[in-house]
Amino acid sequence: MEVTGSIDKRWLRALVLLFVALITGLAFASGATPAHADDIGGQYDFQFSGNVRNNDAPLEGVLISVSGGGYSAEVKTDANGHWKIGVPSKDTYTITLDESTLPKGIIVVKGGNTIQAEFGLTNNKSVNFFLGAGVRETTSFLDQFIQRSFTGLSFGLLLALAALGLSLIFGTTGLNNFAHAEMVTFGALATLTLAVDLAWPLWLALIAAILLSGAFGFVLDAGLWAPLRRRGVGLVPMMIVSIGLSLALRYLYQYLYGGSTRQLPGADGKDLKFGAISLSPLDLLSMGISILAVLGVAFFLLRTRLGKATRAVSDNPSLAAASGIDVDRVIRIVWVIGGALAGLSGILFAFYRPGVSWDMGFQILLLIFAAVTLGGLGTAFGAVIGSLIVGFFIEISTLWIPSDMKYVGALVILILVLLVRPQGILGRKERIG
């Protein structure tokens, strides 16, 4: 029954690689010839539909995609050039005609291949593109690559904020906090309530939401985690408590805010062109804020007395306590910082998606964990690097794999990295004994 360690490890590793190759291969192979119905999302009440014709000749097999409010779907036109897509809510959606699927020599001549559409009084809306003869301007692979890189950087940076908080909390308390997702959602929901429901000015709502998020971190620690630490509850039970908390909070949000996606003010900014890259001022602002926040945390950890104490507690809590550091106070502050960072990350994510929904944090929880693990559990700067890699990889991978599989790539990378370098990129090797 016994198999020698080195041999089984080798062939099993080969097995893993084979499996990953298989998945990727599948995605690639089928990505080339996607199987689509001409009618999708029939279960929803709201329907977009249209006919794709060139001089009254119907065009078959043209790819149409709809996205908005965190929802996306795509269909191909049928033999009559007809298509129909159902969507979950009565919001504004972006509808795109993939010009590469048009016959040669035919392009969208007027209005561009992207249309912003919203429903009128009815639940149906027809969307048509104006086609004609012409030469298509294609975005070169390099330009797409650069564009995606920037989007990825922006996403990676907002992930980094959440990951930093998670990593600091893990470092100082050893807790894998699954409820971190709900701390992310909290920031976005707080902004929504203040800026939309109470109609505060956006800048004031944002500041207040970040402060509230910090306070939320404080309350969670003071009300739940600190008492559990005092009871001497182990790390695994604490992790399961955080899972219960995550479930309870997430559905409480759904209970209070409902299941729909709502927009924050200012989410529909115009894009600016920088050569090949088109970015909205909001993207730039979001990246700027993220970078400032990351630098702020770095300054805190490296230069302030409290930050040094935080690192000392991360390294060795008992030794830190023995050298006169108030460990409980450090942990309390880490929760406040972690909460504020998560809240900020949630706000930026609400603009990035765009939209605020009750489970938005949960949608990226695994990516945050992947980033923290990739960088090295408990290393703050590893979390930032891990987040950038995850964000970048997710966006770049959509150049090759279907966009509804983009999270798969990041998670596969996580598993592959653990295979080669289990301690993560910046992590230290564990010492046994």
Add this chain to the structure above:
Amino acid sequence: MVDFWQIIQNAAVEIISPTTAAYALAALGLAIHFGFTGLINFGQAGFMAIGAYGYGISTLTFHFPVWGAVLVGVGGSIVFALILGIPTLRLRADYLAIVTIAASEILRLVFTTNTLDFVTGSADGLSGYKGGFAALNPIPKGTYGFGPFTMNEYDLWLRIVAWVIVAIAILLAWQLMRSPWGRVIKGIREDEDAVRALGKNVYFYKMQSLILGGVFGTIAGMIFILPRAIVPANYATTLTFFIYTILLLGGAATIFGPVAGSIIFWVVLSAVSGFIARAQAAGWFDFIGMSSVQAGQSRFIIVGIVLMLLVIFRPQGIFGNKKELAFVK
């Protein structure tokens, strides 16, 4: 007025429902991982998905017979366990947690993607695979049972098969855990270095445990889809966490705990959500402005809170013994 008799009847149906059996079996698999070996598997939903899709795809796309479809699912879960275990079982326990949860999400996304619609049915899932199982039914057509337990021949056949499988799994787990193999497994939960120092190949034992519990989860996934269709959204991480709640309810390192936990979980959940829905309709919750949609959502909030309270105040579960408090440190 609130019809309490109806609520009780609806709840009683859950005692023998195939869904309860499926969750019990999945929780028993998790008991082997978490309660006995100390492996934190957060991917039990993934193992169940492999059972569901392994069975469904082999039947619909490849026209396998029932036994062939079952073998495909079981084989798939063994490969999945190997892939999860190889990189992580030598590392600290939390790595397995992160990798298993990531892998089960990968599976769900792969099963959901439009790209693979022709085999997986993407977001709409699969149905129409029950013929082979129904054809094996020796029970003549008719209506069986009494009161709330009235059912047709398919439902009766399904319940018998589901609970016989659960009984066999319990016997297997019980015999294993009282054998020297079980002693090594429990030793690993307590301190794997100590077991290593006694000359046992800890990695190998952890892998066996991961595979065994995973196969239990996979078979549970097959039972789970026989009364319903395969829908990828069912295999989100929330499913895994429900199974953890069931496991901790019954007692993590007990053999009968998962079954008792599953029955209690489904009966109480049905009763509570039935009560909230009817009470809301009767206007009892108007003072907090609860809508009927909110009444439906409140049960998940309750599950979350119960999970927290269980872990904090009764970590050994309802049936676990405080002294042998079966909890991984």
Add this chain to the structure above:
Amino acid sequence: MSSDAKPTRGAPVKSINLHVGEIEPGVAKVDAIIVADNVTRTFGGLTAVDVAHVEIPRNAITALIGPNGAGKTTFFNLLTGFDKPDTGTWTFLGKSLAGIPSFKVARLGQVRTFQLTKALSLLTVLDNMKLGAKGQKGENMFAALLPWLWRKQEEEIEAKAIVLLEKFKLDTKSEDFAASLSGGQRKLLEMARALMSDPTLVMLDEPMAGVNPALTQSLLDHILDLKTQGMTVLFVEHDMQMVRHIADWVIVMAEGKIVAEGPPDAVMANPAVIDAYLGSHHDQDLGEDDPETIHAMKELLDADDES
């Protein structure tokens, strides 16, 4: 057993003339069970172990001493396969052990205990003991389902375990969880469990740490008894009285290197050893802290004081 109980035997019989030639660090032994060469292990930039050459004499009791952070436990971990060295080779009974995983090292007859006792708390004392036995048929998952294959062997193992438990005066506790034992009893249990595998070499990492004085004598007797049964003992210890009392040979480590070795009286008379490695550091017990961490933490706090 009370603390003033007389030892059951007279002064222990010391093994002498273990070495060949001049006594110096790395001296050759007449009959060596372990021979290690150029074993190094670094953590970050810090060298934890740097042993050029050492031999452990067979059928004798050897003590490994030195101040905290000297690399004793790390060296133990390397020899038993619980940690991997950066460089080096070592043999056990002439068989090279470099790169061999810990569980195989144990199967070869070289078993160890841990500084922080690893009793398996939620297993009964008897189950702890049974786990120690080698070559159990019922530990195969498929055989486990067929109890008639292993029931007889299980009975033999149980009988052996009960004999050992009686010897270690734990027989009355056999059905209790190991968690209910006192610290000293756990040390005894760990040692008894190691003996279930009939080892050739027993490696004890601080067997006396945290043990109630009432149990000390009993532990010492058990260690001496191992030698009379033909086993070899290598142990890490702080308590000089104990080392002097039972060890046949003493090896002194400091800063990862072997700095002195010899019979106990000779080593302890060496003033350099006393001053540098035993006297000045003896009270600074920081437990198991990673030396690198301590170093980093000191730096952090020093920097704080300046700012």
